[in-house]
Every structure is written in structure tokens, then in C-alpha cells.
Amino acid sequence: MKKTLRIFTLSIILILISLQFGFTLIPKPDKGKIQINFKHVVGNDVLKLDSTHYKNELGQGYTISKFKYYIGKIHLKNTKGKDFISKDYFLINEDEDLSKQINISDIPNGTYTSIHFILGVDSLHNCSGAQSGALDPLNAMFWAWNTGYVFLKLEGNSSFSKSPGGMFEYHIGGYKQPTNCIRQINIDLSLTPLIINSKTSQVNLKCDASELLKTPTPIDFSVLSSVTDLKNAELIANNYSDMFSILTTNNEK
Amino acid sequence: MKSKKRYVSFFLCVIIITLLSFRNDPTKKITTKDVTFTNPKGFPKPNYNFENNQLTVEKFMLGKNLFYDNILSKDNTVNCGTCHQQFAAFAHIDHKLSHGIYAKIGTRNVPALQNLIWKDSYMWDGGVNNLEVQPINPITNPIEMDESIANVLIKLKRDSTYVSLFKKAWKDSIINSERLLKSLAQFTGLLISSNSRYDKFINKKDTFSLSEKNGLKLFRSKCANCHAEPLFTDNSYRNNGIKIDTSLKDMGRGKVTGIEKDNQTFKVPSLRNVEMTYPYMHDGRFKNLQQVVNHYSSPSNFSTNADLSLKKIGELTMLEKTDLIAFLKTLTDKSFIFDKRFADPYIRYN
Numbered sequence: 001m002k003k004t005l006r007i008f009t010l011s012i013i014l015i016l017i018s019l020q021f022g023f024t025l026i027p028k029p030d031k032g033k034i035q036i037n038f039k040h041v042v043g044n045d046v047l048k049l050d051s052t053h054y055k056n057e058l059g060q061g062y063t064i065s066k067f068k069y070y071i072g073k074i075h076l077k078n079t080k081g082k083d084f085i086s087k088d089y090f091l092i093n094e095d096e097d098l099s100k101q102i103n104i105s106d107i108p109n110g111t112y113t114s115i116h117f118i119l120g121v122d123s124l125h126n127c128s129g130a131q132s133g134a135l136d137p138l139n140a141m142f143w144a145w146n147t148g149y150v151f152l153k154l155e156g157n158s159s160f161s162k163s164p165g166g167m168f169e170y171h172i173g174g175y176k177q178p179t180n181c182i183r184q185i186n187i188d189l190s191l192t193p194l195i196i197n198s199k200t201s202q203v204n205l206k207c208d209a210s211e212l213l214k215t216p217t218p219i220d221f222s223v224l225s226s227v228t229d230l231k232n233a234e235l236i237a238n239n240y241s242d243m244f245s246i247l248t249t250n251n252e253k
Numbered sequence: 254m255k256s257k258k259r260y261v262s263f264f265l266c267v268i269i270i271t272l273l274s275f276r277n278d279p280t281k282k283i284t285t286k287d288v289t290f291t292n293p294k295g296f297p298k299p300n301y302n303f304e305n306n307q308l309t310v311e312k313f314m315l316g317k318n319l320f321y322d323n324i325l326s327k328d329n330t331v332n333c334g335t336c337h338q339q340f341a342a343f344a345h346i347d348h349k350l351s352h353g354i355y356a357k358i359g360t361r362n363v364p365a366l367q368n369l370i371w372k373d374s375y376m377w378d379g380g381v382n383n384l385e386v387q388p389i390n391p392i393t394n395p396i397e398m399d400e401s402i403a404n405v406l407i408k409l410k411r412d413s414t415y416v417s418l419f420k421k422a423w424k425d426s427i428i429n430s431e432r433l434l435k436s437l438a439q440f441t442g443l444l445i446s447s448n449s450r451y452d453k454f455i456n457k458k459d460t461f462s463l464s465e466k467n468g469l470k471l472f473r474s475k476c477a478n479c480h481a482e483p484l485f486t487d488n489s490y491r492n493n494g495i496k497i498d499t500s501l502k503d504m505g506r507g508k509v510t511g512i513e514k515d516n517q518t519f520k521v522p523s524l525r526n527v528e529m530t531y532p533y534m535h536d537g538r539f540k541n542l543q544q545v546v547n548h549y550s551s552p553s554n555f556s557t558n559a560d561l562s563l564k565k566i567g568e569l570t571m572l573e574k575t576d577l578i579a580f581l582k583t584l585t586d587k588s589f590i591f592d593k594r595f596a597d598p599y600i601r602y603n
Contacts, residue, residue: 129305129385130434137389138403138430144389146509147382179511230511 316440349537468580
């Protein structure tokens with residue numbers, strides 16, 4: 001009786017030890033995560049809604065009250081040619097801090113030398129009917145009468161604007177010819193490569209809202225204070241195509 | 254013996270009451286077979302095929318309840334069925350321009366709702382690209398239902414009937430815009446008219462009178478260029494020769510595309526059930542089919558930017574007009590207009 005009890009205890013201990021080994025022997029996951037942080041600025045200043053006064057290229061003063069936009073089709077290019085593509089869309093909104101930090105998981109370990117995404121929503125998702133999440137029409141980034149997502153909204157005030165209350169509104173959308181405002185954004189990371197190694201690495205991007213009013217077409221608030229349909233939309237889209245740049249990457253090892 | 258008799262009569266009563274209750278609730282009769290999509294013979298492949306919105310009895314019923322429920326409007330006074338009446342093939346019979354909330358008058362004639370899944374866009378100007386997102390327009394338009402989707406969702410979440418209908422349909426308690434719109438699309442998508450006398454004639458199950466036969470022949474040579482069979486529309490946008498209503502100044506398709514040549518063009522409507530969908534044209538200016546046919550056979554009255562294909566029609570004789578209208582009436586589909594699956598569930602038949 002005693003013997004069987006001893007054998008029993010011994011086997012339990014053995015099992016526990018082997019389990020212990022088993023756990024440590026589980027290989028590290030070969031996938032990691034990234035967190036992309038969007039830092040909104042206006043030229044050299046931090047973007048602050050409804051307070052800071054900025055100046056456009058023509059020296060006209062303005063404040064910003066709303067700044068939000070869609071990004072999607074995030075594509076990471078790997079040194080080994082094993083690219084990663086995310087199918088999700090994200091709505092980045094200056095007014096919601098959490099929205100400026102997006103998390104993507106299941107990214108294969110490796111070194112990534114560039115990040116690509118679109119500003120806007122591709123034609124497939126503009127034609128897919130009712131959707132939820134970032135693409136829920138309740139996010140007020142959707143035109144119902146002429147179906148399509150508003151890719152970007154920039155609103156604010158300037159004493160130079162001739163709209164009521166001196167406001168300016170740029171609501172930019174349009175996913176098909178002749179007005180296509182989807183812009184491909186390419187960010188080179190070769191100087192600051194992104195290394196994924198089973199953990200969470202960070203990419204810190206700068207998004208300069210003043211670029212919308214700058215190149216190639218400087219916006220004069222007294223001439224163009226409202227773009228809310230397809231007219232003049234591409235003019236603004238061409239301006240926003242260069243508003244993103246890389247700040248830093250933070251590789252957790 | 255006496256107790257046995259009582260037993261039998263008791264059961265008879267139960268059976269009769271059960272049968273009566275079924276009769277009183279037409280919704281009970283809808284089965285999976287009723288919400289199955291089969292492509293009508295001779296119809297092309299639909300643009301919206303329910304692939305990403307699998308049809309179920311529960312979702313269809315939810316969509317139907319929503320379609321006929323005033324809850325979609327700001328002050329709970331109007332529903333989709335107010336302007337889209339089944340007996341008029343879901344157009345608004347005898348109303349030139351749409352009537353909305355607070356007795357407001359819209360700017361366009363209510364179109365019929367039928368065979369929507371074969372369309373590639375919606376509204377007279379084609380501004381809407383998917384059946385599912387179409388209802389956002391009437392719900393939020395200040396002169397139609399003047400409500401917001403967010404508010405509709407709040408009202409639905411407060412209503413115990415809808416909480417249970419959504420749960421039955423979608424298997425959990427989430428009520429969101431996607432589910433609201435997809436349920437509505439199951440109802441509107443199944444509004445299919447393909448069983449008119451014309452269809453029976455084409456499938457050799459009915460005969461036409463001489464006048465109807467002549468009308469069909471005439472139709473094919475004069476009208477089918479735009480009103481192409483079997484849907485009786487080619488889904489294009491055209492200027493049908495009527496002069497602009499200067500009080501409405503409706504630019505139609507041009508407003509959506511911003512392209513000048515699209516100004517004052519409108520989607521070619523289907524002619525199925527055309528007998529029931531009067532008045533006619535995007536602004537409802539013609540009271541009856543006679544006036545419509547008179548318009549198309551009076552080239553001298555056409556607007557300057559009329560579609561070129563109109564010129565081929567030429568002037569029609571009285572007899573030709575009569576034959577043409579006789580044919581157009583064969584497009585009436587009684588089985589669609591009286592289909593119980595699509596009837597207002599809030600009306601109780603006693």
C-alpha cells in the first residue's frame with residue numbers, strides 16, 4: 001500500500017517536472033505586433049484644436065476645430081520579400097487620443113524597410129454596402145446622397161474666410177474617376193528599420209495638417225473656404241499626399 | 254359517451270382557435286422557402302446577390318417590420334410604406350412629388366421598388382451605389398423622415414420587440430447600423446416582379462390579344478432601346494425630352510457626377526407594373542400613360558438636349574398608341590402586388 005503511494009507521488013512529481021520543461025520548451029511566437037502612433041502637427045507646432053493660431057502660406061491666421069481621416073491597406077515591406085498587408089481601415093481623429101494609436105498584430109518576425117498605406121477608402125469598400133467598425137456610417141464620414149466615404153475632414157476658422165462665421169471646411173472624398181482622392185502614402189524606413197521580434201514595436205509618424213494648405217497649391221481662405229463635394233477635392237488631395245513623415249521607430253527586443 | 258363528446262368538441266375548439274390565430278397573423282406563414290432567391294427565367298445575374306447577406310426568415314421579417322414601422326421617422330409618423338405602397342408596386346400612387354414628414358413636399362416622384370437587385374445604382378440620379386446603404390437617404394433627409402441613424406438605433410434598443418427580433422435574426426443582442434441596413438436589404442431585395450402576363454406570354458403560358466401583340470412589336474422597335482427587356486430598363490441615364498421644370502431646376506445625374514453633359518439626365522425607370530405607378534416621369538408631370546405616349550410621339554416638343562434615341566420614335570398613330578398602352582398593361586404583375594410576404598405586418602386581417 002505504502003509502495004503504491006510512493007510510486008504515485010513520484011510519478012506526480014515527474015509529471016510536474018516534465019510539464020515545467022514543456023512550458024519552457026514552447027517556442028517563441030514567430031509573429032509580433034506593431035503600434036503606429038500618429039503625431040499631429042501644424043508646421044513646427046503641435047496641433048491643438050480650437051486654441052492655437054497658425055498661419056498659412058499667405059500669412060492668413062487660422063485655428064483648427066476638426067481633423068480626422070481614414071487610412072487603410074497598410075503594407076509593410078520586408079527585407080526578405082515577405083510582405084505584410086493589413087485589411088483593416090482606421091479612422092484617425094485628432095479629437096480622440098486612442099484613435100491616434102493603431103495596433104496591428106500577427107506580423108511575421110523580420111526587418112521591414114518601408115511602410116505603405118492609403119489615405120482614404122478603396123473603391124471596393126466604398127461600394128460594399130452596410131459596414132461596421134471604422135466604416136460605420138455613424139462615424140459621420142459618409143456621404144449618403146452620393147455614396148462614398150469622406151476620406152478626410154479639416155475644419156476651422158479664419159478671419160479671411162468668407163463663409164458664415166469665418167469658417168472653413170474641407171471634406172474630401174471621391175473614389176473613382178474623374179475625381180479620385182485616394183492617395184498612396186509611402187514611408188521609407190531604411191534609415192530607421194522596423195524590426196519585429198515576437199513583441200510589440202512602434203512606428204511614430206508625423207502628420208502635418210498644414211501640408212493640406214500648402215503644396216503644390218497654397219490655399220487662400222478668402223478664395224476657397226469650402227470643399228464639400230467633388231469640386232476642387234483633388235486639389236486638396238494633391239496637397240495632403242505628402243503630409244506624413246517618419247519620426248522614429250522603436251524596436252522592442 | 255357524453256364525456257367523449259365533450260372531449261371531441263373541446264379538441265375541435267382548440268383546432269379552430271389555432272387555425273384562426275394563424276389566419277389572423279399572416280406573418281406566421283413565412284417559411285424559408287418564401288425567402289429563398291431564385292433567379293427568374295430569362296433574367297440576367299443580379300448585381301446584389303445576397304452572398305454577403307445570407308437570407309433568413311428572421312432577417313427578412315425584421316427588415317419587413319422596419320420597412321413598415323414609423324419608428325424610422327423623427328416624430329414616428331411615417332414609414333417606408335407610407336410612400337412605397339405595395340398596391341402601386343411600391344411607388345406612391347397619384348402623387349406627383351414625394352410626400353414626407355410634417356406634410357413636406359419633396360422634389361421627385363417616388364420610384365417603384367421592384368427588381369432592385371438588378372440595378373447598379375439607386376435614386377433617379379443614381380447617387381447610391383449599393384442597395385444596403387440606400388435607406389440612409391430617406392431616413393436622414395429633412396423632408397422625408399428627418400431622423401438620424403444613431404437615433405433610430407437608440408429607439409430600437411429601447412423597444413423590447415426589436416430587441417428580441419434583432420436577437421432572433423442576428424443571434425446576439427448587438428443592434429447596429431450594419432444589421433439594420435442589411436435586414437432592410439433582405440426585404441427590399443426580395444421585392445421581385447417577374448410574373449406578369451408579359452412573362453407568361455414569353456414563357457408560352459399565356460396568349461396576347463392582337464392589339465397587345467402589335468403593341469409588343471411596336472415597343473421593341475420604338476422603346477426597347479432604353480426600356481430593355483426583361484427588366485424594361487437598361488439602367489442608363491438619359492434626358493427623355495421633357496423640358497426642365499423651372500421651379501425645381503433638377504439637374505439629375507449631373508448633380509452627382511458634376512459632369513455637364515449629365516445635367517438633366519435621369520435613370521431610365523423600369524416599366525414593369527407601369528399601369529399602377531402613375532403619375533409618370535421624375536417630376537410626376539404626366540397623369541396617365543396616354544400623356545406619356547403622346548409626349549414621346551411629339552418630337553417637335555422635345556427639349557433641346559433630348560436623348561438622340563428619342564428621335565427614332567417618330568409620330569405614332571392613334572391605333573399605335575392604343576396598341577402600345579395595351580401592351581404596357583401586360584406588365585402588371587398581380588401576384589407581386591398582392592404578395593402576402595410583402596404586406597404591411599401591422600395591418601391585422603380579422
